[in-house]
Amino acid sequence: MAAGNQTDEKTFLEEVMETEGGRLVLQCYGCGTCSGSCPVIDEMEYGPRRILYLIQQNQEAAVLSSTDMWRCVSCYSCANRCPRDIQITDLMADLRRLSLAKGYAHDKEAEFAQAFAETVQLHGRMFEPEVIGRYYARVLDLVDLAGMVPLGIKMLLKGKLPFLPERLEDPKEIELMGVTDSVAPKIATGLRFSGNSGGKRRPRGSMWNGVASLFAGIAIKLGKGKAS
Amino acid sequence: MTTESALRYAYYPGCSLSTGAKEYDISVRAVFAQLGIELVELEDWNCCGAVHAGVNSAEAGVVLPARNLALAEAQGFDTVVVPCSGCYLNLRRAGKRVAADKGVRAMVDEHLKDGLELKGDIEVLHPLYALLYDYGLDRIKAQVVNPLSELHVASYYGCMLTRPRDVFDSPERPRGLDDVARALGAQVVDYPMKAKCCGGALALSHSDVTATLTGNILVSAKDAEADVVMLACPMCHTALDMYQGKAERAIGHSLNLPVLYFTQLMGLALGLDPDSLGFERHLVSPKQELVRLGF
Numbered sequence: 001m002a003a004g005n006q007t008d009e010k011t012f013l014e015e016v017m018e019t020e021g022g023r024l025v026l027q028c029y030g031c032g033t034c035s036g037s038c039p040v041i042d043e044m045e046y047g048p049r050r051i052l053y054l055i056q057q058n059q060e061a062a063v064l065s066s067t068d069m070w071r072c073v074s075c076y077s078c079a080n081r082c083p084r085d086i087q088i089t090d091l092m093a094d095l096r097r098l099s100l101a102k103g104y105a106h107d108k109e110a111e112f113a114q115a116f117a118e119t120v121q122l123h124g125r126m127f128e129p130e131v132i133g134r135y136y137a138r139v140l141d142l143v144d145l146a147g148m149v150p151l152g153i154k155m156l157l158k159g160k161l162p163f164l165p166e167r168l169e170d171p172k173e174i175e176l177m178g179v180t181d182s183v184a185p186k187i188a189t190g191l192r193f194s195g196n197s198g199g200k201r202r203p204r205g206s207m208w209n210g211v212a213s214l215f216a217g218i219a220i221k222l223g224k225g226k227a228s
Numbered sequence: 229m230t231t232e233s234a235l236r237y238a239y240y241p242g243c244s245l246s247t248g249a250k251e252y253d254i255s256v257r258a259v260f261a262q263l264g265i266e267l268v269e270l271e272d273w274n275c276c277g278a279v280h281a282g283v284n285s286a287e288a289g290v291v292l293p294a295r296n297l298a299l300a301e302a303q304g305f306d307t308v309v310v311p312c313s314g315c316y317l318n319l320r321r322a323g324k325r326v327a328a329d330k331g332v333r334a335m336v337d338e339h340l341k342d343g344l345e346l347k348g349d350i351e352v353l354h355p356l357y358a359l360l361y362d363y364g365l366d367r368i369k370a371q372v373v374n375p376l377s378e379l380h381v382a383s384y385y386g387c388m389l390t391r392p393r394d395v396f397d398s399p400e401r402p403r404g405l406d407d408v409a410r411a412l413g414a415q416v417v418d419y420p421m422k423a424k425c426c427g428g429a430l431a432l433s434h435s436d437v438t439a440t441l442t443g444n445i446l447v448s449a450k451d452a453e454a455d456v457v458m459l460a461c462p463m464c465h466t467a468l469d470m471y472q473g474k475a476e477r478a479i480g481h482s483l484n485l486p487v488l489y490f491t492q493l494m495g496l497a498l499g500l501d502p503d504s505l506g507f508e509r510h511l512v513s514p515k516q517e518l519v520r521l522g523f
Contacts, residue, residue, distance in 0.1 A: 020286065039425045039441055043434070071434065073441070074279045075425035076391035080399045089392075096283055108433040116280040120292070124274040126243035135432060147435070151470060158509050160248040160470075169272050173295070173341050179281060179288045 012060035015098065021090030028052040034078035034088050043071040048078050048088050051095070064099040068092075070107035111138040114180070121179040124168035128161055235362055237353070238305035239267035240296055242315040242462075243275050249312075249462035251506025255491035256311050256355055258505065262498050263371065265363060267309060270299055276318040279429055290332060291339040293322040298336075298346040307351040309358050311491075313388040313461035320352035320394075354389060356404050356460050356490065357396045365411050373499040375413025378521055381493070382454035383409055383416065384445065385423045386464040399423070405458060405490055412497040421448035426467035435474060442467045443475035446483050455517055457487045465489065470511050486514035496523060 016022035034048035041047050045066045046054065054063045072092040079089045096113065099105040115134035119127055132152075136145050155161045168174065245253035260267050273296050275281075282289020296319055300308045310316040326333045326348035337345045353361075359368065383405035391399040402423055406416045427434075427441035446468060449457050457468055468475075469487040476482050487510065495505045502523040507514050 039427070040437060043437055071430070071437070073387075073425050073427050073429045073437075075387040076399070077387075077425070080391050080393055087392075093279065093282060093289075094286070097286060100283060109430060112433045113280040113283040116278065117283055120275045120277060120281070125246075126275050126278075128247060132432070139433075144435075148432075151473070154511055155248070155470065158511065159250070160509070162247045166243075166246060168274055170341075174274060174292070176341065177288045177291045177295075177339050178285045179277070179292065181285055181288075 011058055012063070013055060013058050016055050016091070016094070019091070019094035019098075021087045021092070021094045022055070024084060024086045025052055025055050025091070027084040027086055028056065029084065031083060033081045033083065037077040037081050039075060039077065040071050040073055044068040048092070052086070052088070052091075060102075061104070063095065064102055064104035065106070067107040069095040069099065070105070070109040108139050108141070111135060114138065117179045121174060122171065123165045124171045124174040125166045127165035129163075130165065234264060234266065235358070236266040236268070236305075237307050237309040237358065238300040238303065239269045240273055240300075240308050240310045240315065240319065241269065242273075242310065242312040244312055244462035244466075249465060251509045252311060252462055252465070252489045252491065254504070254506045255489055255495050258500055259491045259494045259498065260355070262495070262500060263359075263363060263368070265358070268303075268305070270296060270308065271303060272299060276312075276315040278314055278318075281318075287335055287339065290322050290325060291336050293318040294326060294336045294346055295340060295344070297323050297326070297348075297350045297352070298340055298344050301347055301350055302344060305350070307353055307358075309353050309355050311355050311460070312463070313354065313386055314463055316352065316354045317388040317392075323348060323350055323352050354396075354460065356389070356408070360404055360407065361396065365407055368408070368494070368498075369411040372412055372497045374497050374523075376409075376493060376497055376521065377413045377415070379414045379493075379517070380417050380453055380455045381409045381414045382419055382449035382452060382457045383422060383490075384426075384449070384457050384459040384464060384468065384487075386428075386459065386461050387423075387425050389460055390423065405460060408490055408494065409458060412493060414493070414497075417449070417452040417454045419448045419452035419454070421445040426464050428463035428467040431463075431466060431471065435471070436478070438467055438471055439474035439478040442471050443479035443483075446472065446475055446485050447479060450483055450485055454485065456493075456514060457485060458490050458493055459487065460490050472512050484512060486510065486512050486517055488514060496521075 016025055032049045035041055038048060046068055051063055051068055069092040074089055076089045079087050082088060112135050115131050115138060118134055119131045241253050257267060277289060277292040281292040310319050326336055326346050333348055385402045390397045390402045393399050397404045409416050421444060424445060425441055426445055427438035431438045459465060465487060472483060492505045496502060
C-alpha cells in the first residue's frame with residue numbers, strides 16, 4: 001500500500017518477475033514466435049519479443065511508456081505458442097498495471113480500462129452507457145465519439161443498450177475488493193495528442209465522477225420502482 | 229460425468245448477456261431447457277472484470293471473478309456454466325488459482341464479505357463444453373428435428389474459448405463448434421481465420437484495429453462460401469456483427485454475413501420457435517437465410 005517512491009531498491013526486472021505473468025521472463029531466448037503470432041504486431045512499437053528483451057535489460061521507461069501492452073488484444077496466441085511457457089498475455093496485463101501505477105500510461109485503452117473499473121466498482125456490474133460516458137469524458141475525443149454515434153443509434157434501436165444499471169444487493173461488497181485502488185490511481189494523461197511519458201500524473205475525471213454518481217444515483221432510484 | 233441423471237448447473241450470464249447479448253442468454257436457456265438440463269441463475273452475481281479488473285490491483289483481478297464461485301458454492305452447486313468466453317476464462321482461472329494456492333485462497337476469503345468463502349473445488353464450464361462433455365453430442369443429434377442440411381456454417385472460435393490451452397479443445401485447430409454444427413446436420417466450411425482474434429477487446433479505444441481484424445475473419449469465412457458465421461462469445465459477436473459495417477469500410481467491400489450464436493442454430497434444429505431465439509436483434513439480419521431454410 002505504500003506509495004511508489006519508497007526506499008526499496010528493487011530493479012524493474014525484479015518487479016516484473018514478481019508478477020504472475022512475469023515469473024519466467026528470464027527464460028526467453030528471443031525466438032520471436034510471440035511476435036510472429038501476434039495479430040496486432042503492426043500496431044506495436046516493439047512487439048512482445050522485444051518487450052521481453054527490454055525487460056531483461058531493465059529498461060523500465062522504454063517498456064512502460066510504450067503503448068504496446070495497451071494494444072494487446074488478450075488473444076493468448078503468443079502465450080499458447082511460447083516454447084518457454086512464458087505467460088506473455090498475462091505479462092502484458094501486468095505491464096498495464098505497472099505502467100499505470102508508475103504514471104507512464106498514455107493510451108486511450110488505459111482510459112477505457114479505468115472507465116470500466118470505476119463503473120464496476122460502483123455497481124458491481126458493467127453498465128455500458130456509463131462506461132462509454134466515463135471513457136469519452138476522459139479522452140475528450142469528439143471525432144471518435146461522432147464516429148460511434150451511428151452504431152450507438154443502431155444499438156439503441158435493437159435494445160442493445162440498457163437504460164438502467166443492474167446492481168448487486170450490496171455494492172459495498174465490491175468496494176472491499178479495491179478494483180479502482182491503485183498505488184497511484186490516475187493516468188498520466190489521456191489526451192490523444194499527448195506523446196509524453198513518465199511525467200507527473202494529474203488527477204483527472206473527478207468532475208465526471210461527480211456527474212456519474214449523481215446520474216447513477218437517480219437511475220438506481222428510478223430502477224428500484226421497476227426492478228424486483 | 230455423463231449419465232442419464234438430470235444435469236443441473238449454476239448459470240452465470242455475465243453482464244453482456246443481460247444487456248446487449250440478450251439473444252445469446254435467451255437461446256442458451258431455451259436450448260438447455262429443451263434438452264432437459266437445468267440452469268439456475270446465480271443469485272447476486274457480479275461482473276467478472278473482463279480484462280480490466282486487475283488493471284489497478286492484481287488481487288481484484290482474482291477476487292472479482294472468485295466471488296461468483298463462492299456464491300455458487302454457497303448456493304449449493306458444484307458446476308457453473310458461463311456462456312461468455314471472457315467470463316468463462318476469468319472464472320475458470322480464478323477457480324484453478326484458488327484450488328492450487330492456499331495463499332490465493334486466503335487472500336480471496338479476506339476480500340469477501342463475512343460468511344462467504346471459496347473452497348475452490350468448483351468446476352467452470354462453457355455451455356459448449358457442458359453440452360459436448362457432460363451431455364453428449366449423440367443425445368443432441370438424436371433430438372434434431374430440423375436438420376440444417378442446406379446451411380454452410382463457418383464456426384468462429386475466437387480466443388478465450390480455447391486459449392490459454394485447456395483440456396477441452398485445441399487452441400490452434402479447434403473443432404467443438406464444428407462438431408455441434410455437424411450434429412445439427414449443417415455443412416461445415418473450413419477457413420484459416422477461425423481461431424484468430426477479432427480484436428473485440430479494443431472495440432472502443434482503437435476501433436480501427438477491431439474493424440481490420442474482424443474484416444479479415446469475415447472475408448476468410450466468406451471466401452470459404454459460408455452462409456453464416458456461428459460463434460459462442462458476446463464480444464466476438466459485437467465485433468463480427470455490430471462492427472461488420474466498420475469492417476466493410478476497412479476492407480473496402482460489403483460482406484453481409486449473418487453472425488449467429490451456436491445456441492440459436494441449435495434452437496432451430498431442435499424445433500424451437502424461431503421467433504423465440506432473438507434473431508431480430510442482430511444488426512446483420514439473418515432473415516434471408518432463415519427464409520431460405522424454411523423457417
